Amino acid sequence: MTPDVEARKRAAAEAAVALVKEGNIVGLGTGSTAKYAILKLGDMAQDGFEVRGVPTSIATANLAKEHGIPLTSLEEFPEIDLTIDGADEVDPHLDMIKGMGGALFREKLVAAASKTVAIAVDASKLVKTLGSRVPVPVEVHPFGWKVSKARLQALGGAPQLRLAGGVTYRTDNDNYVLDTRFKAIRDPAALEREMNNVPGVVDNGLFVGVATVVLVADAKGVKARKR
Numbered sequence: 001m002t003p004d005v006e007a008r009k010r011a012a013a014e015a016a017v018a019l020v021k022e023g024n025i026v027g028l029g030t031g032s033t034a035k036y037a038i039l040k041l042g043d044m045a046q047d048g049f050e051v052r053g054v055p056t057s058i059a060t061a062n063l064a065k066e067h068g069i070p071l072t073s074l075e076e077f078p079e080i081d082l083t084i085d086g087a088d089e090v091d092p093h094l095d096m097i098k099g100m101g102g103a104l105f106r107e108k109l110v111a112a113a114s115k116t117v118a119i120a121v122d123a124s125k126l127v128k129t130l131g132s133r134v135p136v137p138v139e140v141h142p143f144g145w146k147v148s149k150a151r152l153q154a155l156g157g158a159p160q161l162r163l164a165g166g167v168t169y170r171t172d173n174d175n176y177v178l179d180t181r182f183k184a185i186r187d188p189a190a191l192e193r194e195m196n197n198v199p200g201v202v203d204n205g206l207f208v209g210v211a212t213v214v215l216v217a218d219a220k221g222v223k224a225r226k227r
């Protein structure tokens with residue numbers, strides 16, 4: 001990553017943190033952009049700002065603990081004030097692909113529980129059509145994953161089992177990920193539903209109608225795009 005991209009990720013994430021109010025329950029996203037939000041919130045918490053976080057992954061929980069953010073859970077707070085997360089692609093309707101970091105299942109649940117979902121991205125994540133750059137990560141149960149794979153192919157996808165260090169990648173939920181390329185995703189809402197109807201699919205990385213606001217950072221600064 002160039003220093004510019006890192007600075008933009010940080011600027012977008014910090015603009016999202018500016019939406020947090022004292023006493024809020026905050027969903028903590030996963031990835032290299034969400035990390036900057038966690039660092040900023042951690043500084044604020046250590047200065048006495050009252051906030052509790054609901055992490056979307058084990059990595060995020062560890063980072064948040066390290067930086068002094070008190071953690072809670074969906075069990076304790078099934079309603080979250082604000083979630084801050086990143087994205088892999090964002091289209092003009094603010095629909096997204098997420099999950100290249102593997103946390104899509106928990107990210108979607110935490111977002112679903114949130115009154116406001118603030119997404120922080122650098123401008124390179126903006127696309128006209130979802131699927132232009134990245135595949136859709138699909139979390140599948142390991143039992144019978146090849147059946148799920150064949151059904152995703154029947155939907156027009158080209159699924160590939162995600163590997164990490166030469167072995168099958170496992171999510172925090174101990175599932176597999178099928179990174180599934182599509183030629184063009186014309187109707188993300190329909191495809192999101194169809195993929196979640198495939199037996200063995202736990203959830204998929206199309207996030208349609210989820211973002212409340214997307215904070216986009218480019219060379220000129222950060223702009224908010226609202227649904």
Ligand code: 5RP
Pocket residue numbers: 029030031032033034085086087088097098099100101102103104107
């Ligand atoms: C993790 C995600 C991330 O939000 C997404 O991959 C973006 O990550 P980054 O900010 O590192 O580019 O969905 O599951």
